[in-house]
Amino acid sequence: MHAFTGTVGNEYHALLARHDAMRLRRRMLGQDRAPGPDLARAVPYDGAADQRLIVRHLPLVTPFDELIGRLYDEMFARWPSLRRLFPASMEFQRSHLARAFRYLIENLDRPDEVAAFFTRLGRDHRKLGVRPVHYETFEAALCVALRKSAGPGWSEAAEQAWVRMLRFAVAAMVDGAEATLAEPAYWRGTVVGHELRRPDLAVLRVRTDEPYPYRAGQYAAVESPLLPQAWRQYSLACAPRPVRELEFHVRQTGAGGVSEALVAHTRVGDTLRLGPAQGTMTLDDDPARELLMVAGGTGWAPVKALLEELAGRRGGGGGPTLPAVREPRGVQLFLGARSRDELYDARVLARWAERHRWLHVVPVLDEGAGAGGRGPVAEAVARRGGWAGHLAFVSGPPAMVGATLARLTAAGLPAGQVRYDPVLDSPAA
Template sequence: MNTPSEDYHALLARHDAMRLRRRILSPTGTDDGARRAEAPQAYDGTADQQLILDCLPLVGPLEGLIDDLYRALFERHPYLRSLFPESMAFQQAHLVEIFRHLIGNLHRTDDMIGRFTQLGRDHRKLGVRPAHFEAFEAALLEALRMRAGARWTAPLGDAWLRMLRLAVSAMVKGADEAIAEPPSWHATVTAHEFRAPGLAVLRVRPHQPYAFTAGQYASLESPLLEQAWRPYYLARAPHPDGELEFHVRARGAGGVSDVLVHHTREGDTVRLGAPRGRLALPAHTPSADVLLIASGTGWAAMKALLQQIDAERSRAFRVRLLLDGGADEGMYDVAYLDSLRRGRTWLTVLPSTGPLTDQELRAMCGVPGRGSGNLVRQQVFLALAPEVSAPDATGVFADRLASAGVPAGCVHHDSTSSVPVTGPGREAVAGALEPAVTEVTPRTTRTGLLSA
């Protein structure tokens, strides 16, 4: 049951949301009653995108703009600092990527609304409320004016505000729609085992029911690094005992993964964000050919999918698994995989023999030859562990599959990179936001799977 204080703050948050939404929908951004009665104007993202890109050199680079934004935000509102992790490095880099994505894809308004609606749902676990967006907006304008100096213009400010309010209105909507869903779940670590140097398998038991689908991921927070969250695949299909499994590899000292691997033990607590992801099996397909491609801890997602397939005997899946541990890291959880494939004729584990050529990719994915008239009927699921040289290894590999002729609708993956820029002004967008928004080309990583 909520306390009177909690109910009061919930009412304040809802009031803030309603007031902010009225401001966003108003053509002038005011809270004037006459303006509220008018229908909101159709938003032309392409026009604002071009204006922002033309003037980006005045306020760029984005890294510097974000530094000044946070400086202004915390100077004006010191209490907001508690909503962020102690180290701001990851948060600042994340916001730079969000701005690149937003600017680079502003002409795709519907896609942006969908992405930021989801972002609003996820931000609830950070304690973000609608009033905080107003403070963020003011800090952004201050940073933009400071960096542009005498060359600042009102039309440029209006373009940035319209872009920001498009994103914020979607985030407020997403948070409002998720009111019945907890913003986060507390969980107790029930097991912590090292499976390789710097790699641990954690079992956790949420304190409340946690509904998810095999193939999804969840963000984790440790009390040792408050407000720092990192996503990890759930390595176990839903089970009656309610326990969840995560595979975590430490990538460097001081991060969330390092804390979970080296400074977390049985009995400790963690916090979970809501499950997310696009690796779920087709819901209504009675049978299918499935190709699972994973490297490193991407195996966690495939492990959960295989458990679900094994449990759904009514659906005749034919599955091939290509698993690569990486030249420097090697395989882990081998005993489980060996026991899983024994007696399961529907599962074939493909040998990992090194870099795949485009021709081998086409053959593996069942892409028909020219003039054959056949269609690709196979569903491909990707989960490649990020590498230093290719932080979005999965997205890069997905682009290789597309180039090889695999239809986008047959490829399922969770990519952390920006959506590629398409449509009018593509060259201008790519040039202004280099290097984040560019034509994706194959890159070599330690997994060896991405090399052409």
């Protein structure tokens, strides 16, 4: 029997993946038959109850390092073929999973929010070659790891709470993957521009082979051929353009990782792989409020994309023509950096501020601050005050984002008027 090739083969594998997804979803939701999707939601998940049970037993399995080490050891020992789905170095993967566990546990009392997040994650995980059956092996390995890590103090009730939590998240991931079977699992892009703005920061322009759907303010996972299966998330620094060209701002954060590969070892003509666009830090079709934008470091990238979209909507250039936005509307931008040298896109910003009267820029420099010092940006935003009627966008290092969110909350800005993306790839997310 010959192998399927081309379009026929792709359709065949898509049908297999769809069948696996539906079968696993029925199994995880306890459905022996194949009823309609509405029955799957008939009994709401009581995430708060499982959260209380998991938190009560959490000291037995934390810190997560030992638990996750045992999980992967068990999974690769029982199913060696799964190792190829992971990067050569598992350090980042382990820390990423620890952050995912923490996110799940901390937000389990808000199941709708968790389901939305993991639905998007399931769409993104298609790029890794993950099939629904892989989630079953993960669950089995997790149960073994929990028992070994917790020891005699472990209980069946606590384990079942973990299983229900995992199955809830996985069901959302399967839904996300199943809903996007018609789109590519990933996109190929060719580097058409690579500009070093500083020794540790590069601006990359990437042209995709086929249309790449996204919105200004979103981010994408990027893989370099130098580090197969090691994907890292970077914000798109431009609004959608008529040409299939994307822009990424990448700062090298360490040696031997994806950021170093993209900054120091990537050249024009190299090929990258991109996962689907993610993120909710996007503009409304016609936002009625004044806008506050707070950015630090390469957190400027998604803000730049948002400003480019606004400029295009107002007919002021900087992007494709979009539906006009009602005037007047002001944009207050607080841009934080340790020094003037870190304002790597200052010329672009100055040109925009001069061209667009609705844009007011406040640079906030943290001269001489130690590593991680991002407090001055939040302080500057708090001092300015009067944000109650604004729609806020916050992007940058986790410490800066956290401090700014706290200040805005204390100032009375409702959570629904603040947009930011909790990216799990961030070391302190």
